[in-house]
Amino acid sequence: MPESTSVPVVEASGISKRFGATVALAEARIAVAPGESHALVGRNGAGKSTLVSILTGLQRPDTGTLRFLGAPAPAFGDTDGWRAKVACVYQRSTVIGGLSVAENLFLNRQSAPGLRPIRWRQLRERAAELLTGYGVEVDPAARAEELTVEQRQFVEIARALSFGARFIILDEPTAKLDARGIERLFGKLRELQEQGVAFLFISHHLQEVYDLCTSVTVYRDARHIVTAPVAELDQAALVEAMTGEGASHSAPAPAAEPQPAAETERSAEPLPAAEAERSADPLLMVSGLTLTGAYRNVELTVGAGEVVGLAGATASGNVRLGETLAGLHRPSAGRISVAGKAVRTGDIPSALAAGVGLVPEDRHLQGLVAGRSVAENATLTVTDQLGPCGTVLPSRIAAFAGRMIEDLDIKTPGPDTPVSALSGGNQQKVVIARALATDPHVLVAIRPTNGVDVKSKEFLLRRIRQVAQAGRAALIVSDELDDLRSCDRVLAMFHGEITAEFAPGWSDEHLVAAMEGMARGHAADAPARGHTDPVRGQATTEIEEDHHVSHD
Numbered sequence: 001m002p003e004s005t006s007v008p009v010v011e012a013s014g015i016s017k018r019f020g021a022t023v024a025l026a027e028a029r030i031a032v033a034p035g036e037s038h039a040l041v042g043r044n045g046a047g048k049s050t051l052v053s054i055l056t057g058l059q060r061p062d063t064g065t066l067r068f069l070g071a072p073a074p075a076f077g078d079t080d081g082w083r084a085k086v087a088c089v090y091q092r093s094t095v096i097g098g099l100s101v102a103e104n105l106f107l108n109r110q111s112a113p114g115l116r117p118i119r120w121r122q123l124r125e126r127a128a129e130l131l132t133g134y135g136v137e138v139d140p141a142a143r144a145e146e147l148t149v150e151q152r153q154f155v156e157i158a159r160a161l162s163f164g165a166r167f168i169i170l171d172e173p174t175a176k177l178d179a180r181g182i183e184r185l186f187g188k189l190r191e192l193q194e195q196g197v198a199f200l201f202i203s204h205h206l207q208e209v210y211d212l213c214t215s216v217t218v219y220r221d222a223r224h225i226v227t228a229p230v231a232e233l234d235q236a237a238l239v240e241a242m243t244g245e246g247a248s249h250s251a252p253a254p255a256a257e258p259q260p261a262a263e264t265e266r267s268a269e270p271l272p273a274a275e276a277e278r279s280a281d282p283l284l285m286v287s288g289l290t291l292t293g294a295y296r297n298v299e300l301t302v303g304a305g306e307v308v309g310l311a312g313a314t315a316s317g318n319v320r321l322g323e324t325l326a327g328l329h330r331p332s333a334g335r336i337s338v339a340g341k342a343v344r345t346g347d348i349p350s351a352l353a354a355g356v357g358l359v360p361e362d363r364h365l366q367g368l369v370a371g372r373s374v375a376e377n378a379t380l381t382v383t384d385q386l387g388p389c390g391t392v393l394p395s396r397i398a399a400f401a402g403r404m405i406e407d408l409d410i411k412t413p414g415p416d417t418p419v420s421a422l423s424g425g426n427q428q429k430v431v432i433a434r435a436l437a438t439d440p441h442v443l444v445a446i447r448p449t450n451g452v453d454v455k456s457k458e459f460l461l462r463r464i465r466q467v468a469q470a471g472r473a474a475l476i477v478s479d480e481l482d483d484l485r486s487c488d489r490v491l492a493m494f495h496g497e498i499t500a501e502f503a504p505g506w507s508d509e510h511l512v513a514a515m516e517g518m519a520r521g522h523a524a525d526a527p528a529r530g531h532t533d534p535v536r537g538q539a540t541t542e543i544e545e546d547h548h549v550s551h552d
């Protein structure tokens with residue numbers, strides 16, 4: 001722990017928590033000093049979310065003590081007491097979509113006399129005052145569901161501070177933000193830190209830990225492993241603490257300094273392109289595809305044996321394009337064909353029958369059935385293979401699921417465990433297992449490594465590579481550079497159009513610039529293949545050297 005004379009805003013020690021036979025936390029501890037930005041990292045299932053639920057009063061630990069600024073934690077169930085101490089901004093929103101920002105900020109406060117008629121104007125004025133006070137530029141009259149993820153997080157932070165909390169937990173807050181959103185969020189957190197607000201920051205993006213935090217705590221297998229100033233623990237040591245394995249040569253290189261294209265490192269254990277299996281035949285062909293308000297006139301092919309990246313920031317249209325391929329949206333124009341056959345657009349069963357497998361963006365909304373078991377979730381797409389004449393044989397489900405659990409290294413007590421009892425990263429693996437279960441011709445994976453730890457990320461990307469090596473095609477839709485680095489080529493989208501194409505060896509700087517709209521409608525790095533520029537309606541020209549906008 002860093003030297004500090006001040007009383008910690010939060011100090012938990014000897015915390016243990018079991019769920020049945022699963023030990024989620026074993027004698028774990030953490031302490032966060034005022035004004036500190038403290039990272040908590042660990043592999044999937046290490047116990048981070050369980051600690052968060054204990055620190056926020058949502059669950060009682062089996063053993064251990066918890067103090068806020070030296071005082072014992074509020075009684076279990078004393079909602080207002082907990083709110084005044086701590087708040088957590090989750091990846092998933094806790095604001096109520098149908099209510100206005102002002103209502104979200106002030107309703108349900110016990111301090112506000114419940115029976116008095118609500119004075120809306122006054123409510124909005126107070127909300128405006130509060131938001132302005134924290135430098136949050138959001139209209140208090142706006143409905144919460146209209147906010148961007150970033151605005152919603154700022155509202156949640158302002159709400160927490162207005163309850164008096166000076167300790168805020170951020171659980172994977174950057175998972176749904178693009179590069180600029182992350183920059184703005186970090187800017188705001190630094191500002192608040194200077195005012196003495198302390199943060200516990202949970203992220204699988206280790207670079208963010210170095211960018212934002214002063215100290216880091218590592219948990220492994222439910223236990224506290226180390227707490228140190230980030231400056232004293234380089235990434236190799238951090239990954240070593242997380243995995244318990246000796247300094248790994250496959251730890252991702254720190255991404256602080258963009259490297260020249262030719263030197264851009266891949267993971268030291270490369271995910272080799274399947275040259276042998278690659279064929280010139282496109283397995284996926286998309287032409288003139290338009291979804292009003294999302295993307296227009298998209299031309300795209302993915303060959304057998306290829307892994308193609310579809311990069312783009314939040315509003316680029318890349319996610320909606322990926323979803324369209326799986327039948328989730330009906331495009332207003334254009335064609336999709338798989339293995340030479342036209343697919344009925346806007347129809348999920350047709351896409352599935354044509355051999356499109358989807359890893360959806362949001363595993364909670366589109367991915368998993370919470371009350372069902374790991375086995376049921378993993379086999380939802382293949383029930384026809386699990387028994388004769390529409391029946392489902394439990395023995396076959398179990399055998400099928402057992403293979404998937406092993407294949408994807410899913411940490412679960414067993415196939416019958418409800419999927420909701422798995423840690424976030426392991427739930428994501430179930431979603432991927434389900435997409436792979438159909439042995440798709442074309443795998444569309446949207447942010448496939450969302451929420452998974454650094455080691456599992458390598459593993460999953462390698463698994464996607466195997467799909468291509470088996471002569472299939474994969475499209476990775478993502479803004480994660482690690483995801484995109486594993487691709488044979490990357491298409492960048494901006495404002496609904498494919499604006500550039502990148503061959504392997506691209507530099508982070510160029511790809512990020514393209515995702516931010518600075519590719520100026522041509523390939524920023526040498527394109528791998530000819531590709532029709534939708535902006536100009538002509539083929540992109542090969543460009544050999546640096547085309548970052550500032551060099552033009």
Ligand SMILES: Nc1ncnc2c1ncn2[C@@H]1O[C@H](COP(=O)(O)OP(=O)(O)OP(=O)(O)O)[C@@H](O)[C@H]1O
Pocket residue numbers: 019020022023024042043044045046047048049050051420421422423424425426451
């Ligand atoms: N409600 C629950 N019932 C049963 N087991 C649970 C429950 N909640 C968590 N667990 C188990 O406790 C362990 C710790 O899970 P936790 O969610 O805290 O991990 P995590 O570090 O947050 O992982 P991730 O990075 O994947 O989100 C896991 O093995 C998980 O399956």
